Amino acid sequence: MIQGQQVEELGIVLPGDKIEHPDLESNWDSICVGPGLSCKNGAVNATRAGRLKMSSKNKKYIFYVDSHCKRYIPQAGEFVIGVITRRLGYNYLIDIGASGFVTITDLIFENYSKKNIQHLYLGDLIYGQLFATKNYREPEFVPLDIPKVSVGIAPLPRDGIMFHVPLHVARLLIDPSITLLETIGKKTDFTLVVGYNGRVWLHSEDMNDVVTIMNNVMMLEIFSPQELRKKLSCS
Incomplete structure (x- = not known):
């Protein structure tokens, strides 16, 4: 989810349900159909x-x-955390927790040369975004810079820890309208990187804070963000 987007929940849907909404009829040119929906013959x-949601920004839905x-x-456009599993020539095979693997190559990076390349090793974590490709192939993985954490092809630092959360919890953490992480940040300093694939990378100088933050994040499986924020504010 991109900063500045507004998310509106439209109700519960089941497989086969026809999606009807005023924007689907009047703003079709600015509509994007995302995961869990299909478009055929003009019908969605x-x-x-699951829960049908609509996110909007700059008159795009x-x-x-x-x-x-x-x-x-x-899904193209989503941010994920991948694990380096193998090197094949100039390519790296990356596990993103899906049914298949994605690959990246040394040659896609700006100013690439044998002198300035930083090699990735088995087990390294790398953060990136998935982009759509032609001919219905799997999305392409492109590493991204994370300010003060990693730049370009550099992996996430090894002094952090990665843990897994359910996919819906990852989406809650990424949702800009959910301020749970801001509430936690008022009590301790930490760096958190979240992927839509349910992987979370966490770093804090104090291991006690690491355990506490992990427990708070995992509690989103049980409590709503509003309930959990109230509990943290009172503690």
Whole structure:
């Protein structure tokens, strides 16, 4: 989810339900159909059960179904944390928790040369975004800079820890309207990187804070963000 977007919940849908909304009729040119929906012959239908949501920014609208899934399904535009599993020549094979792997190559990076390249190793964590490719191929993985954490092809620092959360919890952490992390940040300093694929990278100087933050994040499986924020504010 991009900063500045506003998210509106439109109700519960089941597979096969036809999606009807005024914006789907009047603003079709500015509509994007996201995960959990399919468009055929001008009609939009749900392909899985969940909460139908609409995010809007600059008069552009994205409709998608927010549902609980055990396995991550890659979607173009989403940010993920990958694990380096193998090097093949100039390419790296990356596990993003989906049914297949994605690859990156040394040659896509600006000013690439054998002198300035920083090699990635088995088990390294790398943060990036998925981009759509032609011919219905799997999305392409492109590493991104994280200010004060990693730049370009550099992996996430090894002094942090990665843990897994359910996919719907990851979406809550990324949602700009959820201020839970801001509440936690008032009590301790930490760096958190969240991927839509349910992987979270966390760094803090105090290991006690690391454990506390992990526990607070995992509590989103049980409590709503509003309930959890109240509990943290009172503690």
